[in-house]
Amino acid sequence: MMQAVHFGAGNIGKGFIGDLLHDSGFYITFVEVNDAVVQSINRTNSYDIYVIDKNYEKRTINNVSALSSGEEEITEAILDADMVTTSVWADNLAKVAPVIAKGLQKRIDNKKEKLNILACENALYATDILKKEILKNLKADESELNNYACFPNVSVDRLALNIIKDGEPAVEIDSSFELVIEKNKLVNPDTEPIKGAIYAENLTMYLERKLYIVNCGHAAAAYLGFLKGYKIVQDALKDKEILEEVLGAMNESAAVLQKKFGFSHEDLQKFIQKNIKRFTSEAVKDDILRVGRSPIRKLDPTDRLVAPALGCIEYNYETKYLSKIIAAVFHYENPNDEQAVILKKYLDENGIEKSITNFTKIQKGTKLFDEISEKF
Numbered sequence: 001m002m003q004a005v006h007f008g009a010g011n012i013g014k015g016f017i018g019d020l021l022h023d024s025g026f027y028i029t030f031v032e033v034n035d036a037v038v039q040s041i042n043r044t045n046s047y048d049i050y051v052i053d054k055n056y057e058k059r060t061i062n063n064v065s066a067l068s069s070g071e072e073e074i075t076e077a078i079l080d081a082d083m084v085t086t087s088v089w090a091d092n093l094a095k096v097a098p099v100i101a102k103g104l105q106k107r108i109d110n111k112k113e114k115l116n117i118l119a120c121e122n123a124l125y126a127t128d129i130l131k132k133e134i135l136k137n138l139k140a141d142e143s144e145l146n147n148y149a150c151f152p153n154v155s156v157d158r159l160a161l162n163i164i165k166d167g168e169p170a171v172e173i174d175s176s177f178e179l180v181i182e183k184n185k186l187v188n189p190d191t192e193p194i195k196g197a198i199y200a201e202n203l204t205m206y207l208e209r210k211l212y213i214v215n216c217g218h219a220a221a222a223y224l225g226f227l228k229g230y231k232i233v234q235d236a237l238k239d240k241e242i243l244e245e246v247l248g249a250m251n252e253s254a255a256v257l258q259k260k261f262g263f264s265h266e267d268l269q270k271f272i273q274k275n276i277k278r279f280t281s282e283a284v285k286d287d288i289l290r291v292g293r294s295p296i297r298k299l300d301p302t303d304r305l306v307a308p309a310l311g312c313i314e315y316n317y318e319t320k321y322l323s324k325i326i327a328a329v330f331h332y333e334n335p336n337d338e339q340a341v342i343l344k345k346y347l348d349e350n351g352i353e354k355s356i357t358n359f360t361k362i363q364k365g366t367k368l369f370d371e372i373s374e375k376f
């Protein structure tokens with residue numbers, strides 16, 4: 001049986017990547033910092049996922065085990081692996097990199113064959129970020145590493161939510177998904193190691209369409225919804241004013257992608273409508289605090305809100321909606337979200353102008369800066 005080591009047994013780890021790896025014939029060793037999750041997987045060497053839009057049909061994923069993040073066996077698991085994947089959040093890639101590097105060093109010492117390493121995170125080129133972090137922790141240099149590992153980037157799209165079922169952590173998923181893998185960076189670009197994935201020559205257009213339309217619209221619903229006191233995304237989107245503004249932001253992003261990649265207007269409209277339908281599905285209750293989580297990451301100039309706004313500026317398009325949503329992020333509060341706490345503290349101590357530049361890197365004196373500051 002093929003072996004995969006997956007870092008992060010969270011919603012996407014279990015509900016998406018684990019599901020597809022299992023379907024593709026892999027035995028999966030999860031590496032996870034949460035010991036309760038490790039124990040839960042190891043109790044039965046399986047876990048359950050529930051398909052929301054198929055009447056919560058249960059799918060049991062077997063041929064799995066889990067290791068706690070400090071365990072020595074991780075190096076051995078990587079030594080024997082055919083693939084390594086992550087879904088730990090982009091902010092944590094630097095933390096898993098030393099562990100992966102240790103396993104890779106052992107593969108290098110043992111002259112093992114090349115394997116694919118994929119960072120399945122919501123971020124632009126997350127696998128490149130992971131590779132850079134691995135190199136910081138490896139004796140080998142990049143050209144030697146390239147003989148032992150390939151690093152395709154990935155675009156990851158599936159709704160996966162955590163639930164407790166019969167006292168055990170489980171995951172609810174949507175049956176629809178899109179996993180796009182950078183084909184030419186695979187160990188063997190003619191193989192399709194994960195069933196159901198799309199193997200793309202040009203990942204950038206898929207990655208940007210996903211991050212700058214799907215995640216942009218979802219984030220817009222969360223931050224505007226929060227401002228008006230909603231708790232659930234589906235409820236926020238029943239508010240006509242919020243829906244109009246969310247669509248406005250998605251359309252501003254779409255205009256940039258149309259110009260940059262040559263997508264047709266009709267295709268992008270269909271894409272937007274399909275995603276609004278997903279966000280408003282009555283079967284799902286998606287917590288605004290989940291979708292709005294880690295606001296500092298979401299204010300990054302390469303992420304879902306600021307990057308499309310900068311694209312609009314480049315093409316001389318309007319940023320009426322995107323600027324309002326970026327401004328709304330600075331009003332977001334969640335005492336249980338470390339980044340939200342840091343953001344609020346910085347804002348309270350330094351004011352909106354310094355905060356805009358500090359978190360978005362948008363410079364004072366530019367049109368976009370003025371718009372965000374005014375809307376705030």
Ligand SMILES: NC(=O)C1=CN([C@@H]2O[C@H](COP(=O)(O)OP(=O)(O)OC[C@H]3O[C@@H](n4cnc5c(N)ncnc54)[C@H](O)[C@@H]3O)[C@@H](O)[C@H]2O)C=CC1
Pocket residue numbers: 007008009010011012013031032033034037069087088089090092095096120121122123156157158159160161162
């Ligand atoms: N949940 C969703 O619907 C989607 C999430 N994503 C992306 O997938 C990634 C994971 O998101 P979720 O699964 O929702 O989050 P999650 O919080 O459910 O899962 C992340 C898991 O990684 C574990 N983890 C964190 N640091 C670790 C470390 N150093 N070593 C081992 N495990 C570690 C956490 O304990 C947690 O179980 C994120 O980058 C997110 O943006 C992408 C598409 C959809």
Ligand SMILES: O=P(O)(O)OC[C@H]1O[C@](O)(CO)[C@@H](O)[C@@H]1O
Pocket residue numbers: 122156157158159160214215216218219290291292293294
């Ligand atoms: O996982 P992140 O990057 O924090 O953002 C939440 C987003 O990710 C998703 O969970 C999946 O794309 C969306 O539901 C939401 O837009």
